[in-house]
Amino acid sequence: MSGILIYGEHREGKLKRVSYELLSKGREIAQQLGEKAKVVILGNQLEEVAQEASFYADEVHLFEDPILENYNSEVYLQILEKLIKREEPSLIMAGATFQARELFPLLGGILECSVIVECVDIKTGDGKLSYVKPFYGGKILGEVIPKRYPHIVLVRPRVFQAKEKPVGQGLIRKEEVQIDMSKVGIKTLDVFKVKEKITDITEADVVVCGGRGLKAAENFNLLMELAEVLGGVVGATRAVVDAGWRPQSEQVGKSGKTVSPNLYFAIGLSGAIHHVMGMDSSKVIVAINKDPTAPIFEYADYGLVADLFEVVPILIEELKKERG
Amino acid sequence: MDILVCVKRVPDSEAQIEVKEGNVLKIEEKYTMNFFDNLAVEEAIRIKEKAGGKVTVLTFGSSSSIEVLRTALAMGADEAILIEDENVPHNDEFVTARILSKAIKDIPFDLILCGREAFDTSSGLVGPFLGKMLGIPVITMVTKVEVKPEERQLEVEREIEEGKELLRVNLPVLLTTQKGLNEPRVPTVMGLLKAMKAPIKRIKVEDLGIKPDSIVEETKVEISKLWEEKKKRRIRWIKGTPEEMVKELIELLKSEARVL
Numbered sequence: 001m002s003g004i005l006i007y008g009e010h011r012e013g014k015l016k017r018v019s020y021e022l023l024s025k026g027r028e029i030a031q032q033l034g035e036k037a038k039v040v041i042l043g044n045q046l047e048e049v050a051q052e053a054s055f056y057a058d059e060v061h062l063f064e065d066p067i068l069e070n071y072n073s074e075v076y077l078q079i080l081e082k083l084i085k086r087e088e089p090s091l092i093m094a095g096a097t098f099q100a101r102e103l104f105p106l107l108g109g110i111l112e113c114s115v116i117v118e119c120v121d122i123k124t125g126d127g128k129l130s131y132v133k134p135f136y137g138g139k140i141l142g143e144v145i146p147k148r149y150p151h152i153v154l155v156r157p158r159v160f161q162a163k164e165k166p167v168g169q170g171l172i173r174k175e176e177v178q179i180d181m182s183k184v185g186i187k188t189l190d191v192f193k194v195k196e197k198i199t200d201i202t203e204a205d206v207v208v209c210g211g212r213g214l215k216a217a218e219n220f221n222l223l224m225e226l227a228e229v230l231g232g233v234v235g236a237t238r239a240v241v242d243a244g245w246r247p248q249s250e251q252v253g254k255s256g257k258t259v260s261p262n263l264y265f266a267i268g269l270s271g272a273i274h275h276v277m278g279m280d281s282s283k284v285i286v287a288i289n290k291d292p293t294a295p296i297f298e299y300a301d302y303g304l305v306a307d308l309f310e311v312v313p314i315l316i317e318e319l320k321k322e323r324g
Numbered sequence: 325m326d327i328l329v330c331v332k333r334v335p336d337s338e339a340q341i342e343v344k345e346g347n348v349l350k351i352e353e354k355y356t357m358n359f360f361d362n363l364a365v366e367e368a369i370r371i372k373e374k375a376g377g378k379v380t381v382l383t384f385g386s387s388s389s390i391e392v393l394r395t396a397l398a399m400g401a402d403e404a405i406l407i408e409d410e411n412v413p414h415n416d417e418f419v420t421a422r423i424l425s426k427a428i429k430d431i432p433f434d435l436i437l438c439g440r441e442a443f444d445t446s447s448g449l450v451g452p453f454l455g456k457m458l459g460i461p462v463i464t465m466v467t468k469v470e471v472k473p474e475e476r477q478l479e480v481e482r483e484i485e486e487g488k489e490l491l492r493v494n495l496p497v498l499l500t501t502q503k504g505l506n507e508p509r510v511p512t513v514m515g516l517l518k519a520m521k522a523p524i525k526r527i528k529v530e531d532l533g534i535k536p537d538s539i540v541e542e543t544k545v546e547i548s549k550l551w552e553e554k555k556k557r558r559i560r561w562i563k564g565t566p567e568e569m570v571k572e573l574i575e576l577l578k579s580e581a582r583v584l
Contacts, residue, residue, distance in 0.1 A: 011486075071484075074461065098485050102464040105449045109456030112418070114544040117447040130548065134446055139341050140349070143549040185461040185497075189479070190490040200485050230584075238503075248467075248504055249487060254337065254443075255359065255503035263583040273337050284581040285557065286573065301581065302573060303559045310566045318570050322584075 001149050004030045005087060006057065007094035007104075008041040010049045017203045018095030020162035022155060023056035025122070026093055027166065030058075032124055035090070037170075040083060042076055044069040050172050058170045061087075065177035070191060073102055074184045079177065080107055089150050091129065096154040097202070104152050114146030118258070119155045120281070137254055137277040156281075157202045158260045199233045201250055206232025206263045209252055209279070210240060213268020213289065213308060217245035222312050223267060229319045235259065235279075237269045253278035268308045271296025288312070325377035325473055325495075327368040328433045329401070330424060330450065331361040333385055333392040334443040347550045357392040360439025363501040366508035367469060368437050369400040375473045378402045380431060384423050385409055390524055398511030398519035405525045411536040412529050416543040417445065421453035423539070426532040428458065435478070436498040440465055448500065455498035463491060465502040 006026045009016045015023075023039060030037035039057040041050055043064065050062045063079050080103070084092065092107075094100035096118050108115035121132035123143070130145045131153055201207055208227040210220055220234060227234045236246035238253055252259055254274040264282035269275065271287070271294055279285070280299050287300035288308050297303045304311060335341065339354040357365070368379045381396040382405040383389045393404035407427050413419055428436070436455070441448035448464070455462035467488065468481035476495045481488050483502050511519070529536060560576070562569050577584040 073463075098465060098483065101448055102452070102462075105447075105452035105464075106456055106462060108418075108449065108544075109421070109453040112544075115417075115447075115449055116545070117441075117449065134553070135444060135550070136335065136341050137337055137443055137446060138553055140343060140550055141553050142547045142551075145546045145548050146544065147546060148544050185494055186463065187492045188489060189492050191484070191487070192489070193487045202485075247487075248483065249485070251503075263577070263581075277337070284577070284583050286577070287559075297559055299557060300559050301557050302562055302576060304562050304569050304573065306566060306569060311569060314566050314570045315573070318574055322574065 001088045001090040003036040003038055003087065003089045004091045004093065005084065005089035006037065006039045007092070007100060008039045008049065008053050008060075009095055009097060009099060010041065010043060010046065013046070013048060015049055015052055016095065016097070017162065018097065018155070018157040019053070021157065021160040022093045022095060023053060024163035025155075025160040027056050029091070029122065029124060029129075033127065038087065038089065040080070042068050042079060054170045054172050055165045055168070056170075060170060060172045061175050062172055063175045063177050067179060068177065070188055071099055072184065072186060072188055073106060074186050075179055076103055077106055077110070078179055078183070081110055083175070084111065084150065092150050092152045094152075094154050096156045100154055104154055108152050111150065113148040113150050113152060115152040115154070116144055116146065117154045119153050120159050122153070138280065156258060156260065199250075201233050201235050201252065202257050202259055204233040204259070204261055206230040206265075207235045207252070207259050207261045207279070207282070208232055208265040208267065209235035209237065209269065210267050211237040211269025212239045212243075214240070214245070217243075220246060222309075222316075225316050226265070226312055226319075229316055229323065230263070232261070232263070237272075237275050266296050266300065267312065269296060270294045271299060325371060325375045325434045325471065326432055327371060327377065327379045328428060328431060328436045329361070329364045329368045329379060329381045329396065330436065330438045330454070331365065331381050331383050331392050331396060332358045332439070332442045333383065333389045334358045337443060341552075343550045343552050347547070349550065355388070355391065357395050358439050358442050360441060360501050360503075361392075362508045363503070363505045364437035364439055365396045365399055365401060366506045367501060369509075370506065371435070371469065371471055372400075375471050377434070380405065382407065382424065382427060384420050385414060393524055394519045394522075395511065397522045398515040399509055400515065403525070404522070405527060407527050407529060407532070409529065412534075412539055413543055415445065415547070416545060417447055417449035418453055418544040419539055419542055421450045421457055422542060423529060423532065423534060424450070424454050425457040426534060427527060434476075434495045436460075436496070438498065438500045440500045440502050451498060451500040458498070460496050460498055461493050462498045462500075463493060464500040466499045467502050467504045469499065469505070
């Protein structure tokens with residue numbers, strides 16, 4: 001067994017940011033181990049995605065077919081299982097996205113191999129790979145040594161850096177798509193996207209998150225404006241999502257998403273432990289809250305004890321001036 | 325409709341957890357049923373109330389896990405099974421799934437419900453592994469279940485990154501639960517009293533034809549080191565009028581934090 005296989009997850013005809021991060025990291029590990037970096041891409045009409053990925057990998061395995069247009073775990077698994085049995089990679093990497101967190105545990109169940117989820121670091125000491133992952137909602141970190149090849153590792157987005165496009169180009173191999181539909185029991189009836197312009201909060205550089213202190217759904221306009229001027233997205237606490245002020249897809253925390261942006265604004269939220277679990281790996285955290293004893297300040301780099309309705313409009317104005 | 329629910333007793337998210345010498349964890353005595361498993365128990369009971377059938381909860385764990393089985397019984401589950409973990413590693417998802425799959429072999433079921441992930445391992449592997457071992461379809465992150473018993477089918481809504489998708493699947497199937505599926509009920513006093521007296525079936529791993537020595541061979545991961553995540557940062561308080569605060573914040577984000 002040798003080689004690294006990266007799952008090139010994409011959306012709307014572009015590689016996802018986490019795919020770039022893994023292509024960069026995968027290439028680095030492959031060079032260290034003296035092995036090949038390969039990428040697998042599944043979907044329909046993905047010539048450009050394959051071209052892009054080929055700059056980072058030695059081989060691109062491209063599976064294109066209308067049947068692969070929408071994700072279906074059972075269809076995708078048939079392809080991945082066959083490819084992995086043929087290529088025999090020792091390491092398979094994917095982003096810890098909702099899609100991969102379904103697909104790859106199932107693949108691990110088929111291959112009976114080691115699966116590491118929400119990996120936040122990869123160690124390559126003496127040619128042996130080990131992985132760091134959180135336990136107990138991130139209170140504890142652990143180093144995990146896999147015991148069965150291939151290692152399937154689902155890496156948290158934004159843990160590794162996406163590098164500049166390397167020179168040179170790998171081979172694109174157009175693979176034949178063969179699916180036994182009699183073995184596919186799950187049928188997709190419909191896909192509802194929350195908005196036309198999809199925001200994936202796990203990939204954003206800046207997250208502006210609001211809590212109950214916003215007082216009403218319409219006040220989130222303020223945070224949307226701040227997010228827009230910062231080139232970021234809006235996040236929400238559980239209380240806000242439960243109240244129906246914001247969609248579930250924006251929820252940060254234990255029962256929502258884990259984000260680690262460069263800059264995180266915690267505005268009008270107290271910092272319940274469920275929330276902190278989803279954001280405390282952010283690089284820089286700014287907290288704005290009227291209550292100086294709010295737990296969020298224990299996790300923040302910069303703290304403003306202030307009325308958000310006074311401070312945020314000024315912040316938006318000043319940032320707008322800054323950016324011309 | 326016969327439903328199996330896999331549950332786990334885990335530390336409460338507020339519990340203090342420390343790493344002591346030799347990678348031993350010291351966990352404050354605050355345990356609960358795993359958040360997502362509670363959703364699974366609730367959903368199973370709701371389906372039973374609508375379509376009839378039986379709800380069986382099962383767990384693989386120490387004898388303290390009886391607590392969470394009693395909670396499930398108090399909520400309205402019909403039967404509870406404890407598979408005791410003495411001499412068998414309990415922190416390897418593959419081994420857990422293997423043991424559950426052996427226990428399930430002799431129980432008729434139409435539907436299996438598991439939580440999306442357990443708080444302690446934070447992995448979400450047992451459900452998918454178990455589904456594959458049993459050879460049934462698996463749908464994760466489920467936020468809505470509509471039962472069509474006459475067609476032996478379910479319509480299932482699951483969360484995806486961009487929103488939701490609606491799927492149709494034939495029974496039997498394994499689903500993992502995501503937040504938003506339901507609001508779990510609080511057991512009534514009557515329910516609790518009944519649960520205290522309800523029999524709980526206890527099975528030893530050996531009774532399932534598993535030798536503790538050989539199951540150790542099946543473990544897929546080894547944890548070599550544990551440490552506490554240093555969470556607290558040194559805060560810098562920004563004071564003054566709102567205008568002054570904003571000016572200083574922008575300056576610090578530019579020159580010190582270098583994120584603007």
